[in-house]
Amino acid sequence: MNFAVPERPRGLVYALLPLLHFASVKLTFLCAVTPENEVVVWLPNAVLLAALLHFRGQRGVVMAALTFCSDVTANLGAFSWQEAVLLSGVNLAEVFVTYSLMRRAQTSPRLERIQDFGKFIVAGPLAGALMAGLMGAAVLKVMQGTATPYLTLVRLWWFGDGLGLLIYTPLLLAFTQPAPTMPRLHRLDIAILLLSLGLAVVVFTSRGGQIGEVSVTPTLLLPSTLFLAVRFGLRWTALGVALISLLLAWVLSHGHQPFGAVDIHLEIVRAQEFIFTLCTIGIGFAIVLAQLTAHERELEHKVRERTQALESSNTRLATLSATDGLTGIANRRRFDEVLAGEWRRAARSGQALTLVMLDVDFFKAYNDHYGHLAGDDCLRRIAALLSAQFRRTGDVLARYGGEEFVLLTSAHDAADAWLIAETARQSLQTMALPHAMSPFGTVTASLGVAMHVPVVGESVDVLLRRADQALYQAKAQGRNRTSQ
Numbered sequence: 001m002n003f004a005v006p007e008r009p010r011g012l013v014y015a016l017l018p019l020l021h022f023a024s025v026k027l028t029f030l031c032a033v034t035p036e037n038e039v040v041v042w043l044p045n046a047v048l049l050a051a052l053l054h055f056r057g058q059r060g061v062v063m064a065a066l067t068f069c070s071d072v073t074a075n076l077g078a079f080s081w082q083e084a085v086l087l088s089g090v091n092l093a094e095v096f097v098t099y100s101l102m103r104r105a106q107t108s109p110r111l112e113r114i115q116d117f118g119k120f121i122v123a124g125p126l127a128g129a130l131m132a133g134l135m136g137a138a139v140l141k142v143m144q145g146t147a148t149p150y151l152t153l154v155r156l157w158w159f160g161d162g163l164g165l166l167i168y169t170p171l172l173l174a175f176t177q178p179a180p181t182m183p184r185l186h187r188l189d190i191a192i193l194l195l196s197l198g199l200a201v202v203v204f205t206s207r208g209g210q211i212g213e214v215s216v217t218p219t220l221l222l223p224s225t226l227f228l229a230v231r232f233g234l235r236w237t238a239l240g241v242a243l244i245s246l247l248l249a250w251v252l253s254h255g256h257q258p259f260g261a262v263d264i265h266l267e268i269v270r271a272q273e274f275i276f277t278l279c280t281i282g283i284g285f286a287i288v289l290a291q292l293t294a295h296e297r298e299l300e301h302k303v304r305e306r307t308q309a310l311e312s313s314n315t316r317l318a319t320l321s322a323t324d325g326l327t328g329i330a331n332r333r334r335f336d337e338v339l340a341g342e343w344r345r346a347a348r349s350g351q352a353l354t355l356v357m358l359d360v361d362f363f364k365a366y367n368d369h370y371g372h373l374a375g376d377d378c379l380r381r382i383a384a385l386l387s388a389q390f391r392r393t394g395d396v397l398a399r400y401g402g403e404e405f406v407l408l409t410s411a412h413d414a415a416d417a418w419l420i421a422e423t424a425r426q427s428l429q430t431m432a433l434p435h436a437m438s439p440f441g442t443v444t445a446s447l448g449v450a451m452h453v454p455v456v457g458e459s460v461d462v463l464l465r466r467a468d469q470a471l472y473q474a475k476a477q478g479r480n481r482t483s484q
C-alpha cells in the first residue's frame with residue numbers, strides 16, 4: 001500500500017466508529033435478515049475494514065477493540081455471552097485476514113483501480129468471508145448444536161458476510177474521499193432516475209412475473225446502475241448499488257418474492273447472486289470509467305506540457321536563427337527577411353526606405369595588431385553603440401557580415417537620411433576606441449546611405465547596390481565619412 005498515509009484517527013473517529021458499526025448491525029437486521037434468521041447481507045464487518053483501509057491500519061487495535069465491543073453488544077441479544085464473544089471474534093478475524101491479504105497484494109486502499117477492486121473481492125468476499133464462514137459455522141454447530149448442516153451454515157455465513165463487505169466497503173471508502181465534482185443534472189438524468197425508481201418498484205413487487213416474453217426480475221435494474229456509473233461516478237454508483245441490494249434484501253425478508261414463487265432458500269441464493277453481479281459490474285464499471293478519465297486527463301496534461309515545451313524551444317530556435325552569435329543583434333538572414341517585407345509594404349504604400357551600410361575602417365589591421373579576440377570585442381562594442389542609437393520603432397539594425405553593419409530605417413528626406421548615418425559615425429568617433437594602426441588613431445567607420453521608393457516588382461538589390469556604392473565612395477574618399 002504505497003499511498004500517502006492520512007492523519008491518524010482521532011477522537012471523533014473513535015466515537016463514530018462503534019456508532020456506525022452498531023447502526024450497520026441495526027440496518028442489517030432491519031433490511032437483510034429473513035424471518036427464518038437467514039442473513040442476506042451482513043454489513044457491519046465492512047465498517048472496520050473501511051476504517052483500517054482509510055487510516056492504513058494506524059491505531060487498528062483501538063479501532064478493532066471498539067467495533068468488537070459494539071459487535072458483542074449486538075450479538076448478546078441472540079446469543080450467550082460466550083457465543084457472542086466467539087462470533088464477534090470470527091468477524092474480527094475476517095476483517096483482519098481481508099486487510100492483511102489486501103496489504104500483501106499491495107492493494108490501493110482507495111480501491112480506485114480495477115486491479116485493486118479485483119484484489120479486494122478475492123481477499124474479502126471470497127477468502128476472508130469464506131474463512132469466517134468455516135469458523136462461524138463451527139462455533140454455531142458446536143456451541144448451539146444447530147440442526148442446519150455444517151456446509152449450509154458455511155454457505156450462509158460466507159455469502160452474507162462476503163456480500164456485506166462487497167456492498168458496504170467501497171461505499172464507505174468512496175464517502176471518505178474528497179467529494180468529486182457533480183455533473184449538472186439534466187432533465188434527461190432526472191427522467192432516467194425516476195424511470196429507474198419506477199422500474200425498481202415494479203421489479204420488487206412483481207413476484208417474478210412477466211411482461212410479454214421478458215421476466216421482470218431485478219436483473220432489469222443493471223442498466224440503471226451502469227447509467228449511474230457513466231453519469232455520476234463511483235461514489236453514487238456505490239450508493240445506488242447498496243440501495244438496490246438492501247431494498248432487494250428487505251423485500252425478501254418481508255415475504256415478497258421478486259424471483260418468483262420458489263423456495264425461500266433458493267430465493268435468497270438468487271438474490272445474493274444478483275447482488276454479487278450488480279456490485280461487481282456496477283462498481284467495477286464505475287472504477288474503470290474513473291480510471292480511463294484520470295488517464296485521459298493525465299495524457300492531456302502531458303500533451304499540454306510537451307506542446308508548451310515545444311513552443312518555447314521553437315521560439316528559442318527562431319530567436320537563435322535570427323540572431324548574430326557574436327553581437328546579439330539581428331543577423332543577415334533576419335535582415336534579408338525584414339527588408340523583403342518592408343520592401344513590399346513600401347512598394348504598396350509608396351513610402352521611401354532608407355538603408356545605411358556601415359563598414360569598420362582598417363579592421364584587418366586592427367585584428368592583426370590587437371588580435372582576433374580584441375577584434376571580436378570591438379565589433380560587440382560597435383553593435384552595442386549602434387543598438388542604443390537606432391531604437392526607433394521600425395528601425396532594424398543587423399550585422400551584415402564580417403565588420404559590416406546595416407540599418408533599415410525611414411527618413412523624411414535625403415538630408416534626414418544622411419543625418420541619421422552621420423550621427424552614428426560621430427558617436428563611434430566619440431567613443432574613441434584606440435586603433436594604433438589607423439591614421440585616425442581610433443576605430444572609425446565609413447557609411448553609405450541610400451534612399452529609394454520601391455515600385456511593385458522591383459528587386460531589393462536596387463537599394464542594396466546603391467548603399468554599397470555610397471559606402472565604396474566613402475571608403476574611396478578617405479574613410480571615416482558618410483556618403484550618399
Ligand SMILES: Nc1nc2c(ncn2[C@@H]2O[C@H](COP(=O)(O)OP(=O)(O)OP(=O)(O)O)[C@@H](O)[C@H]2O)c(=O)[nH]1
Nearest residue numbers: 359360361362363364365367372373375376402403
Ligand atoms: N575579430 C573578428 N574579425 C573579423 C570578423 N569578421 C571579419 N573579420 C575581419 O575583418 C577584416 C576585414 O578586412 P577587410 O575586408 O580587408 O577590410 P578592412 O581591413 O577593414 O579595410 P577597409 O574596410 O578597406 O577599411 C578581416 O581581417 C576579417 O578577418 C569577426 O567576426 N571577428
